[in-house]
Amino acid sequence: MLTLTGEKLHLRALEPEDLDFIYDIENDETIWEISATQTPYSRFLIKQYLENAHLDIYEAKQLRLVMMSHNKETIGLIDLFDFDPKNKRVGVGLLIAKSEFRHKGYGKEALELVCNYAFKHLQVHQLYANIDEENAASIKLFETAGFQQIGVKKDWNFVNGNFKNELLYQKLS
Template sequence: MMTLTGKKIFLRALEPEDLDFLYLLENDETIWEVSETQVPYSRYILKEYLKNSHKDIYEVKQLRMAIADFDQKLLGFIDLFDFCPKNKRAGVGIVILETSQRNRGIGTEALQLLTDYAFAHLGVHQLYANIAVDNTASIKLFSNLGFKEVGVKKDWNFTGGVFKDEILYQKINNS
């Protein structure tokens, strides 16, 4: 049976009550480099986003899930994006908001749950992640879960006045 529940966390659909957390996350300039955000988001825009978050992945080509602990505390989000049913692939991204919650296995568990879900439930053949060359935490996370480095995009992102390479990681479902 497919489940989105692990030992420490579970993945769930977005709720209207997630607005304050989403507002903090989307307006946290320290992670804009990862999300390619360039301007703050208003509460109104995020409220509209939450109203439409129930739409089917086949329609909107993305799926965002909340990462929560068993006390219902919201810890972060994990996304499938650029979902392509024809080619059976999707990009994946993850963010844990509070640094105190990082390096505790939460990201590992969330990524494993989402990977299993994408392969088993959505019939995805491959997942990929784009990771900045200096994002050692994400490189370790994805590598530990079987994602392989398949290429480097030179000078891909312009951040902090400098160009940075981005590494493409891929995991293919061979089952």
């Protein structure tokens, strides 16, 4: 079995055909809070991003993978970011873009696959995630996957005129 294939889905590299999907996600203002985005992205910029998506994680320090159901439906994205091979750590975040795939185990399986990939192939010692303290679904997902809350970043994000705390989760190999 391939490392990035599970019972419900597989993770694959970005393709030029993902332009519309990425465009819609990056320009969805309802999730800008999660991605720290403040301005819209043009199709041109996203096309350039996709053209460079082939860069090795050791060069780009990030890896974005598309979550695909075995029925070839695009579910969402899972990212490894701030890859630090010297200190053997990497951040992880995921987004299930289509509501019909939420709370059905796809996020859990994608997170398990990417954690196994990071530990085995990238040989990291730890993965970490930054989660808004009000995001109960993500907290449950990451805790179920073996992540532990190790800190609270007080008043970390300024959203809609209010400061919000961000929780720091970590999983060690």
